[in-house]
Amino acid sequence: MEFFKYTKTFNFMGKSKLAMIMSIVLVLGSFLILATKGLNYGVDFAGGTIVQVKYDTAAPIDEMREKLKSNAIFEGASITEFGSEDEVVIRMRTTTGDVVVDVGDLARETLVGTGEFEIRRVDIVGPKVGSELKEKGIMSLILAVIGILIYVAFRFEWRFAVASIMALVHDVSIALGAIALVGLEVNLDVLAALLTILGYSLNDTIIVFDRIREGVVKGRDVELSETIDNSITKTLARTTLTSLTTFFVVFTLFMFGGEIIHAFAFTLLVGIVVGTYSSIFVASPTLLLFGFDVKNYHVKLAEKAKREAEKERMRSQFESGVM
Template identity: 75%
Template sequence: MEFFKYTRPFNFMGKSKFAAVISIVLILASYALLATKGLNYGVDFAGGTIVQVKYDTTAPIDEMRKKLEGNEVFANASITEFGSPDEVVIRLKTTTGSVTTDIGDLTREALKGTGNYEVRRVDIVGPKVGNELREKGIMAMLLAIAGILIYVAFRFEWRFAVASIFALIHDVSIALGAVSLSGIDVNLDVLAALLTLLGYSLNDTIIVFDRIREGIETSKKTVLAEIINESVTRTLARTTLTSLTTFFVVLTLFLFGGEIIHPFAFTLLVGIIVGTYSSIFVASPVLMWFGFSVQNYHEKLAQKAKREAEKNRMREQFESGVM
């Protein structure tokens, strides 16, 4: 079903230089944020303790801070609302030194007299485990990118593979810049969102590349920019509908999914926008910038068809007993 009809191709590649300037500015801004502000690593990666407390009424945050200041276990602890005024999260950069110490019991003891409440969650991650999780998370992303590079190079051609990697680096860089700017905690949920972004962006790019390859093989045109414009225009309806559907689902999670899923949904929201953009205005122009030749590609196809025809002829001669 086609919701968008077109009578002529849109000149996407005519806007590629302007799009490149926007991408470069966003990437440089993201790297500047990462270099200056950095990422706010959560307990998963930095280690520490999270205690979630829910009150019957609005949480008395100022009173809680005064109570916790007198306890050295909660030194430099941060207290923030968690989705609603009656629920808060206490974050500690350190963990209790003894496995026999229950941080939940310490919290209950320290908050006596602040009202009726319950300790709903206690998460503890040691600094060594946090470092290990961070290293393995980075390794998972690098392995995913390497696997994608091999897959696209095998399925298409090395220039297509380079173009897809450019698009993925573009998407992850801008997503990380947005995460740094927002100041959300970088934890395993954010890592999961980044890995999901890699798959989502690659899927969009592969569909565009498939249509470009089809256009190269069937079109009588020899100018790559014209073929890309026509191919991307043909995928525009699919790309728009898929992206909007995914965007509204993730937006619903972001708005109504609660504080726990907020970092995951925010990262994906940014990723969906930049991933859709990069499939058209980053991956496709890179093919031109790396000198992909339609004529050379046709010659390779002709040589491949010739080799296949020769193999079939020799097989037929062998089967008929004529050599």
């Protein structure tokens, strides 16, 4: 299936300045939201207790709140619907590690008289464990970015590496801003989604960079902006198909997958959109911004080929016994 014919090259770089301005606004807006509203850390990172309760009918949330007030263990607890009106979760920022009786049993005894229900899940994470998980999560993101920087710099050139990192920072920043804006809980699932965004966005960027490098290698006097436009146009059909199919699958999970993967799917949806956008309008224009020189790149390629030829000549002499 082919959406775009290659008879016409789209002028992507002609719109790059407008796109970069929009990206800067979105990133700065995300930073502002994160600074003012902040992230809503879930039990995984903040520590606390979660009790999931399933009722036979609609959950009597107001009655549940009154019942929980009678037990000091549940002081300050919040009750929210979990995917449907008959299922709720009770969240507490404090843990119950010092309580001998199981917190699930305590919730069951406290909620007696509110209707027919069952305790489906009890998660308890101590504040120390939550802090360690948060630190390790941040470290995993940093290590992933460093690894990507080294890989791209080794495979292409340092300007390509910087461009790809700027695109990844752009994607993660906007995704975090969207999460903070809608108030989703940041847990291990969201962290997994952010790491997935890094891989997805990098994959799109690498494919475009491969085409750009092929175009640059073919001619010393080519214009970089024209080469970028031509490379993006050639990969546009592939990018569109991949992004749309992935988006529809994740959108299905978001709509019908249930509350438990809601935050994961939402983060991926945002990441797919901004990741596809950034590979075209952030990573590629950054090469122009950093002054990638086609002629200088050809000089480096020639020097590399000369060194390889010299190594091959010396190896041949050594194998034939001539030194």
